[in-house]
Amino acid sequence: MREETRREAVWQFLTYAFIILGAVVTLVPLYWIFVASTLKESEFLSSTDPTLVPGDSFLSNFAALRARDNVQFVGHVGEMTHYIDLGPIYIAYDFWNLWNMGAIESSIFVAGVYTILSLLLCSMAGFAFAKYEFRFKQPIFYAILATLILPIQLLVIPLFLLMSQIGLTNSYWAIILPWLANPLGIFLMRQNMRSIPDALLESARMDGATEFQLYYKIALPTMKSSLAALSIILFLFQWNLFLFPLVILDQGKYTIPVAINQLVGAQRVYYDQIMVAATLSIIPIFVLFLFLQKQFVSGILAGSVKE
């Protein structure tokens, strides 16, 4: 018995050591981004003696980032020039103009809208694939799944052309609409929705529920945690998009990755400002994680992958 307790203790120690080592290795680069954002560039780039102690230059780096004339990272109060004399419509317009969005707000806005719409779309499609029979169901499903392998970097030119033909250049819609029908999302929702008992749907039908009510009154509520899990995946996908936003959005609408790339100059890379921008841009995701991670794990997400 004692032998067993000792082995158990060793085992627990090893497990903890492994997890903690992993956490440290994970945190070092992130911590370094943070530390670098608080140092002068010359301090953290000094190769002879890497510093791991935060300094006091965060605010001055941040000020330098805000002072840049070609990219606005954080928004600022807008100019309210026309708001009273123009009637109610223009009051609304100027209401929005109260705050000029910077890259952080743009990214949060775009990723947020994308996530909500895509959740709706993917869950509807997933519901169809999981709970209905129709002709060509399998081929359609596999066709959608196959788009998972499309390298979207390589579709930039035809997509740009298409967007300009329908008047969506320099519009946030241009970077939201093309991937709303997210194949991964549809796949995961279909897997999850299959676990909804048919009996449940049948009895609701008997109670006179319409098919759409089945979807949003029964299917959606039971899918809460998978929706939460999927929302992280979708949000991150949009959050990290780079090439297409770069090509299609103009200055003033930049998302975070595009904005950060503006700090890579022709003759100089502004590492200090990049680090400040990177530190700030991790915060929204961190909050999202804290907010959703319970559902994310307890979610039926992966359970549903199982078949």
Next chain:
Amino acid sequence: MLNTSLRMTNNDRRSVGRRTVLKGAGIAGLAGLAGLAGCVGTGDPAPETTESGGGSTESSGGSTTTSAGPAMADEIEVWGWDVAARAMDLIDDPYEEANGGDVSINQIGRADLKDRFKSRLLSGTGAPAASMMESVDAASWVDTGGLRDISGWLEESGIKGDFVEGKWGPLENDEGTYALPWDIGPVVTFYRRSVMEENDIDVSSVETWDQYIEEGKKLPDDQYLLNLPSNDYDGLWRMMLRQIGGQPFTANGAVNVASDKSLQVARILKEIRDSGIANDLASWSSGWFTAFGDGTTASLTAGAWMEGTLKAELGDTSGDWGVFKPPAVESGGSRATNWGGSNLTIPAQVSDEVARRAWDYMAYTLGTEESQLTMYREYGLFPALETTYESDAFDQPNEFLGGQEAGRIYAEIAPEIAPYRYTVDTPEVTQAINSHFRDMMAGDKTPKEAVDAAAQQVADRTDRDLA
């Protein structure tokens, strides 16, 4: 369009109604509008109906007015990066005062500008009225057929002869001229005065690279005469090749990378490396700057524009710098060559009105001595406009360069620069030279083998013949 309703400017508001209509038409057009055959034409309509240039907000169809006169668009957008964009900002107000119109300068990072401009060029829509274009990229951008031929206006204005001759090559093809030259980068060697003095090196006596290398050996072991970065061999190679009148391609397009002149340059680069006088720090890295700041690397051969960069990055070394003409490859040889330089170009896709405004702006900004000299004074962009070289702006003592009248040296070099044949395959040459010169520096290839291998690689990848 959510974004427009959220962030419309006052000007945008006017055009919302029209945009909605156009959007509908766009979709219908794509779907193939057979039903509308009555009003569908396939001939070329008046060119005025093409997209209005700067309008990244409007997708297709500008105005329906077809005035073919010399009307100019009121508002245009011009793209540029870093210092160049700021230099254009400087000329913005004087231009608008003199010629009217509203020019907005959009400052975009260099790599991003290229990605964005090229994708808009290739998809035939959404490009700005004018954009900055580096001479290195010019040949391949011209080759896309997406740029506008400005030779008519150029002739009309009579300013073509005012620019340095060597600048035009990559901006032209058989059919026309596609950009107006902006600046050039006459190459000089920047050096740290104090380091040279301490080690008894007299740069004024240096005439050739061989002599310069010899002088460099006077430096202690932990100091280097210059930097030869392994990520940038092609830059030095191109600079020296041009200096001795070499060309990477022959006039009929064969790969000339293995020419005798190229080999001569390769041998010098190899000698620089082997003699131990060269540091190896990646160009533009922070360590690279630091080494110039503390004198670990004593000199830097680069375009005149480097002065602005050094001034910005190493302000506290001001006054301790000097310049001299780059060493010749062989005794009595030319000491003039070029590194870098840009142009302004107009995309073919913008409407005539927009293009006319863009040309007007370009001619004012790049074609007048006053504007060019302003940009030189403020940002050190050395004009490609030869008529400015007589100006006394170049005779001012330069504080950063220890009071030297450096401008005069640049102006002496500029007219001597030999033309150079950039082609669409210049990027292939860059890659091949860098790859094989790395082998050469490591001792895995002789200079002869390296240039031969590079030439072969370029020929293989581009379907060109070897010269």
Next chain:
Amino acid sequence: MATRDSLSGSDPSVRDRLRFARQSVGERLPTPGEGIVGYVFLLPAFLLFGIFLAFPIVYTFYLSFFRFEGVGDETLLWIDTGFFSYRLTSIADLSFVGLSNYTRMFSDTLFHQAMFNTTFILVVQVPLMVALALLFAVALDASFVKLRGVFRTVLALPVSANLVAYSTVFLLMMQDAGLINYVLTSVGLPAIPWLTSSFWSRMTIVGAVTWRWTGYNMIILLAGLQNVPKQLYEAAEIDGANRIEKFWYVTIPQLRPVLLFVFVTSTIGTFKLFSEPVIINGGGAPLDSTITIVQYIYQTAFIDFRLGYASALTYVLIAIVSVFSAIQLNIGGESDA
């Protein structure tokens, strides 16, 4: 596994009641099994898909049989109703070249190099990352581990790091005199040429990608572990299985579909690798040893302007990824994931 079939195991009286109910409601309700309801639910996804992805996909395929000669401005369609005018111009001047864009790949050495690099990175990176993710998931799933939520969040955090920033950090850490070599040399190990040797520069990419995505995959696996029935472990314990045996004979088989999912999505992700090598290795250095396939195609299209060839390469890439995924699905068992 509560699917349609699981109903067959439920109480027959429920089934009977249902059948009866259905009959009594009659034709008023669409019967699942036929009908258009499925299509209606699919419609939004389908519309967006059809508008925004079908055109680029088809156009790319079309381009792959042509050579790009320049930007076009020929008018294809011109509408002028008086209220508005609309002109659709041709996108490009193209000349038909048949299959030659496809055949020239056989002699394109840089393409072969890019394929090799990508495959090399893939073969090292995906198994390494999945193994690590699995180990972390199992460790965190152990009942005695405290602060599970904190560790989970920490390990998953890298995926939120901005691409440019994290690549830059790796670039700086991996310098010859950077943080990693500083640590290595201070414990007496030799410094490694992370960015200058062909082999190690690929390993740097492997490290960067693994760092970023391990936590993400760990969370998916962790979620899978929650669904492994506890009774199976209990049964194994009764049979006298130790920890490692339980891992091999219970966890792995139960987790197989999830593992498969992680493998397939990671493989696809690595095939699409683009930005990391561009930033960390400055576009393929040293000596093209890190140029990836997507990066090469991007260069072909955007720097060399060979749109036709780039399109053909895109299709070949898609074909290769499909084959890889199909193989993995086959080895993994159920093809209907």
